[in-house]
Amino acid sequence: MEALIELENVGKSYGSTRALHDVGLEIPPGRIVGLVGPNGAGKSTLLRALTGGITYEGHIRVLGHEPHSGRHKVMAETGVIHDVAVLPPWMKVAHVIDFMQGVQPGFDRGKCMEYLASTSIGQGKKVKQLSKGMKTQLHLALVLATRTRLLILDEPTHGLDILFRKRLYTSVLDDYFDEEKTVLISTHQVEEVEHILSDVIFLREGKVILYRTMDDLRQEFLQVIASREQAENVRALGPLTEHELFGKKVFIMRNADRAVIEPLGEVMNASVADIFVALMGGDA
Amino acid sequence: MTAFMALIVREWRELRTVLMVLGALYLLAMGGSIVAMHKGAAYVEGTAQRQAETYDDAEEYDDDFDFFDDDDHWGWASPWELREAISAELILFVYAHSMRGSAVLINITMLLLAMFYLIDALYKERSDGSTYFYRSLPVPDHILLLSKLAAGTVGILLLSYLMGLVSVGISRIALPGVFKEILAASGQSLSQIAYGDFLWDWLMYHLLLLIWLAPYASYLLLVSAVTRGRPLLAALGLPIVLAVLVRYFLQSDLLINVFTTNFIEVGKALAHEWEGNRYFFIEPDESVELFRGFGRYIWSSRSLVSLSVAAVFSYGTWAAYRRNMATS
Numbered sequence: 001m002e003a004l005i006e007l008e009n010v011g012k013s014y015g016s017t018r019a020l021h022d023v024g025l026e027i028p029p030g031r032i033v034g035l036v037g038p039n040g041a042g043k044s045t046l047l048r049a050l051t052g053g054i055t056y057e058g059h060i061r062v063l064g065h066e067p068h069s070g071r072h073k074v075m076a077e078t079g080v081i082h083d084v085a086v087l088p089p090w091m092k093v094a095h096v097i098d099f100m101q102g103v104q105p106g107f108d109r110g111k112c113m114e115y116l117a118s119t120s121i122g123q124g125k126k127v128k129q130l131s132k133g134m135k136t137q138l139h140l141a142l143v144l145a146t147r148t149r150l151l152i153l154d155e156p157t158h159g160l161d162i163l164f165r166k167r168l169y170t171s172v173l174d175d176y177f178d179e180e181k182t183v184l185i186s187t188h189q190v191e192e193v194e195h196i197l198s199d200v201i202f203l204r205e206g207k208v209i210l211y212r213t214m215d216d217l218r219q220e221f222l223q224v225i226a227s228r229e230q231a232e233n234v235r236a237l238g239p240l241t242e243h244e245l246f247g248k249k250v251f252i253m254r255n256a257d258r259a260v261i262e263p264l265g266e267v268m269n270a271s272v273a274d275i276f277v278a279l280m281g282g283d284a
Numbered sequence: 285m286t287a288f289m290a291l292i293v294r295e296w297r298e299l300r301t302v303l304m305v306l307g308a309l310y311l312l313a314m315g316g317s318i319v320a321m322h323k324g325a326a327y328v329e330g331t332a333q334r335q336a337e338t339y340d341d342a343e344e345y346d347d348d349f350d351f352f353d354d355d356d357h358w359g360w361a362s363p364w365e366l367r368e369a370i371s372a373e374l375i376l377f378v379y380a381h382s383m384r385g386s387a388v389l390i391n392i393t394m395l396l397l398a399m400f401y402l403i404d405a406l407y408k409e410r411s412d413g414s415t416y417f418y419r420s421l422p423v424p425d426h427i428l429l430l431s432k433l434a435a436g437t438v439g440i441l442l443l444s445y446l447m448g449l450v451s452v453g454i455s456r457i458a459l460p461g462v463f464k465e466i467l468a469a470s471g472q473s474l475s476q477i478a479y480g481d482f483l484w485d486w487l488m489y490h491l492l493l494l495i496w497l498a499p500y501a502s503y504l505l506l507v508s509a510v511t512r513g514r515p516l517l518a519a520l521g522l523p524i525v526l527a528v529l530v531r532y533f534l535q536s537d538l539l540i541n542v543f544t545t546n547f548i549e550v551g552k553a554l555a556h557e558w559e560g561n562r563y564f565f566i567e568p569d570e571s572v573e574l575f576r577g578f579g580r581y582i583w584s585s586r587s588l589v590s591l592s593v594a595a596v597f598s599y600g601t602w603a604a605y606r607r608n609m610a611t612s
Contacts, residue, residue: 053419053608068606076422086417088294088409095297102290103421 003061004029004150004182005050010058012045012206019045020056021206027199029149030179034193035186036276037203043186044083046203047154050184051080063150076106079143083155083186087139089128093121100142112145115175133164140168144175151176151183157192165189169196194272202279209279218269221278222258224251226265234264240278252278287423291431295439299401303443306393310447314386318458386451387486388554394444395497400516402436402504406605407515415608425606429505433598437494437501445490452479478573485557485575492553492578495587496546502597509604546590553581 005027012020019042027033037043049056052071060066065073087096093116100107116123119137127135136156143151151172157165173196177183185193200217202210212220226234231249235242237260239251252270253261261267270278406429409415418428456479507519527539557576581587 048608051420053416055607071419072422072424075420078420080416080420082413082416082420086413086415086420088298088414088417089412090298091294095294099290099294100421102293103287103423105422 006061008059012056019206029182031198032183033199034197035201036190041203042206077148078150079148080152081139081156083158087127092126094123104146106147108145112141115141132159149181153185190273221270221275222253223268223270224261224265230264295435314454387448390444390447394440398436398440403508403515403519405432406508441490441494448486476572478571482574488578492581496550496590498594499590502594506597506601509601
């Protein structure tokens with residue numbers, strides 16, 4: 001199946017700072033991809049390159065278009081929610097909806113109203129009068145009511161409480177996602193999206209250090225909780241990391257033979273957050 | 285509704301409070317001037333009648349009303365003389381000149397509005413982050429920018445034009461009633477003003493403004509797209525500093541002249557084409573044209589240069605806008 005997003009040797013510099021370095025990716029339709037990295041890893045730069053916001057080196061195709069020169073073509077089938085509240089603060093909610101109807105051919109006003117009906121957002125209110133959570137809900141309503149094939153969420157839950165966060169991801173799953181569509185989520189909160197991801201990308205210092213499906217990730221990385229006595233045996237197998245928890249040693253193993261390590265301790269799938277920390281060398 | 289129209293509606297919604305306040309002030313000023321004219325007319329009429337009753341022979345009485353005689357010399361006029369000639373003075377001094385005065389006032393107000401609008405147009409959305417929202421929509425950058433430029437130039441000049449028309453309309457309806465008796469006495473009418481010509485000339489004048497002021501408008505939008513802070517200061521400060529440096533080091537006014545030339549020339553064109561001063565006493569059936577016309581200014585090398593400079597600035601704005609430059 002043709003990839004929705006293709007990147008080849010993509011780089012970007014801001015002065016002497018290299019924000020992206022030789023990034024190559026192919027993301028097919030029907031995936032929910034988590035883009036994970038520490039601050040300054042290049043996540044926002046990558047998303048801005050994908051949405052046509054910046055120039056870059058290398059080649060990018062999003063939905064078949066080069067995003068910088070064909071930004072408007074990409075945006076005809078892409079919904080984007082940024083990490084900061086970006087809806088015009090002076091606009092009334094009703095005017096934002098009118099505006100979307102005028103500029104976005106794929107916008108379904110009825111669907112948007114339906115979504116907003118389940119919130120406490122008044123249409124007569126100005127955007128600046130809404131709370132951070134309400135602004136995100138409004139933006140989400142606008143995006144979910146638009147027929148798109150790609151949804152890009154850049155730290156969408158930044159500053160939201162747990163109820164809003166849960167609702168946001170539930171909406172993305174229930175109201176948006178299907179096998180024709182792809183969702184790309186950039187987040188620090190790995191643990192809250194881990195259960196919905198199909199793929200994960202780790203970015204560090206502008207480089208992709210890992211891009212796996214969640215199934216492959218579970219195969220590749222295991223967590224072993226071993227007693228102090230067995231710790232040395234596990235160490236001999238070359239774990240990625242090791243730390244102590246409640247008097248036991250916790251190891252993250254990569255490409256380890258499950259049959260070999262099972263006798264050494266309790267073996268389970270490593271969480272994305274643990275793998276992330278392990279691969280980042282503990283500095284994430 | 286096309287995307288462009290939706291963007292224009294967005295601009296209207298953002299600006300409409302300011303425009304409504306300006307409109308209210310303008311209508312208030314219009315109403316005030318009509319009331320003043322009404323009182324003035326009543327005063328002249330009343331004075332003439334009282335003095336006619338006081339003096340048996342009004343012709344012997346010299347009062348202290350200023351007036352032009354037949355040779356265009358300023359002098360004294362008796363109330364009777366004043367009353368006889370008041371319709372001509374009304375049409376030229378009260379009506380025509382007040383139209384030009386209000387037109388210039390409207391123009392200046394609208395140009396200031398355009399300046400403040402354009403300098404903030406992109407800076408504001410860059411600073412509040414809404415540029416990311418607009419650029420996440422399937423609208424090409426040049427359409428987004430064109431909507432800003434169009435609202436800040438064509439839109440505001442169109443409002444200026446319409447306000448001019450409203451002024452004419454209101455005065456056309458209100459003034460004949462105010463000066464009914466005086467006009468009737470001399471057999472003259474406000475319909476002697478060539479309204480059709482005025483509407484066309486006024487439109488052409490606004491087209492001239494649009495073309496000759498386009499470099500200033502596109503420059504302001506460019507600054508709005510690139511400045512990191514204090515856009516108005518940046519927009520005005522840079523040319524002022526450059527002009528002062530050239531003046532100081534090279535003893536030349538070249539830059540000052542370059543920067544101000546279109547403003548000065550558009551003012552000269554307005555003054556030069558003004559026909560009001562040519563008529564002082566008019567015959568009852570004479571048609572009064574207010575302007576000669578602005579066609580030759582529009583079809584000029586200045587227009588070509590202005591549009592070229594505006595195109596260069598606009599390209600710069602487009603290139604800068606696509607880079608999403610940060611504000612401070």
